[in-house]
Amino acid sequence: MTGTTASLPRQGQDIPETVAALRASFDAGVTRPTAWRRRQLTALRSLLRDHTSAIEEALYDDLRKGRTESHLTEIGGVLAENEHALRHLDGWTRPRRAAVPLNMKPATARIHPEPLGVCLIIAPWNYPLTLTLNPLIGALSAGNAAVVKPSELAPATSALLADLLPRYLEAVAVIEGAVEETTQLLAQRFDHIFYTGNGTVGRIVAGAAAKSLTPVTLELGGKSPVFIDETADMIVTARRLAWGKFTNAGQTCVAPDYVLVTQAARDRLLAALPGVITEMFGPDPRTSPDYGRIVNDRHFRRLTELMAEGNLLVGDVCDAAERYIAPTVLTDVPPGSPVMSQEIFGPILPILTVRDVHEAVDFINARDKPLSLYAFTRDTTARRALLERTSSGGLVYNAPMIHLGVPNLPFGGVGESGMGAYHGKASFDTFSHRKPVLSKPTRPDTLRLIYAPHTSRSFAL
C-alpha cells in the first residue's frame, strides 16, 4: 500500500476542494515521473489481489455476477490491462524522434508525450469495476491525477472503490453519487473527461465540457448487430451468440443486440439456440450460478415491455421480485417494433431474416453506427461487404465481444456509439498530449533564406 502525497479531502467532502487538491499535486509535478506511475499501477495490482473476495461480493450484490464471470469479465480483464500498461510504460513514455525535412535541417524533432492534468472518469453500472479502473489505468500511466465517479446504480462496487482506491493510490479521488454530484463535478475545470454510459447523458457531459473546451472521450452504446449466413459453423455460432448475449443478463455495451440471419441459415440457427442456452444455464436459468439479474426495477419494466412483438422461441419467464428475466429469443420481429428501436441492454435476442449480406448491409446502414458489428460467415465476399460498406466501433468475425480482450486494439465507438478510444496504448494516448518539440541550432543560420527582404531564392525553400 502506498502513502498519500496529495492532501486530499476525505470522502464526502467538498468537490471543488477535492479537485483543487488534485490540481495542486499535479502542478507540483507529483504524478509526472515514470516511477510514480509504475508505483500506482503496482499498487492497483495489489488492491485487486488483496481484495478479490470483497470485489466478488460487491459484484454479486450489485448484479448477481457469478465468481467465474467476475474474474473473466472484470477482475481478470483489469489485471491484464494493468499488466500490459506496466510492461509497456517505459516505451510509451519515451519521446519519439520525428524525421526533419531537408529544408529544415539542421534540427532535431521529437514527439514528447505529456500528461494532461486532472482527469474526470465517469463510469456506468454494468461492469462497475472494469469501466472505472480500465480508464484509470490509462490516466495513471499517462501521469495524470484523476477523479473517479462510479455509478450509483452499482452501489456496493461504488462504496468499495471509494474505500479502497484512496488507500492504495495517490492523486486519485473517488466521488460517489448520482446526478447531483456528477453535475457538480462537471462544473469544475478538468483537463479531460472520460465518460462511459448512455448517449443522452453523453450529450450532457459533452455540453458541460464544451463550456471550458475540455476534451471528452464518450464511450457510448447502441444496437450491435450480428450477421449470420449459411456458411457459418452453426453450433459454435449459436453457442458464441448465446454466451455474448446472456453474459451479465445481456447488460453489456458490446452484447449482440439483434441478429440478421439469411433465409438459408435461419432454421439451423433456430434449431441450435434452445439447446445451447440449456447447455449454458440449465433447464431453469433462474437457478444457475452463472446467470445474472437486471440492475433495477426501471430496467426490468422496460425490458418486459420490449417482449410484446415477435414469436417466442425461448424464454418469456420473468420474476419482478428477483428482477429475473430468462434468456429470451424472439423470431420474426418486425423491424419497426420497440425492441428494434432502442438498445435492448438485457437478455432478449430478436432474430430478423434477411435475403443476403447486401440486405443486411442496407439494414445496418439505415440505423445509427453501432459500437460493434459481428459476422458469422466464411464467405469472403460477405466479410468484405461488411468491412467496407458499413461503419462501426469494431468488427469481429465469428465471436462477439472478445476484441475487448486484445489490448493492442483501440476500443471505442463511432458516430452515435461514441468518440475516442482506449485500451492499451490507446488509453495512454487518450490521456496524453503528444507535444511536438523542435530544436534548431542558431549556427549556421539557415533560416536567413526566409527572412525579408525576399528574393527569388526564397522560393527554393
Ligand code: NAD
Ligand atoms: P449509468 O446510469 O450508470 O450512467 C452512467 C454515469 O452517468 C453514472 O456515473 C451516472 O451517475 C452518470 N449520470 C447519470 N445521469 C446523469 C446526468 N443527468 N448528468 C450527469 N451524469 C449522469 O449507466 P447507463 O448510462 O445506464 O449505462 C448503460 C449505457 O452505457 C448503455 O447505453 C451502454 O451501451 C453504455 N455502455 C457503453 C460502454 C462502452 O464501453 N462503450 C460500456 C458500458 C456501457
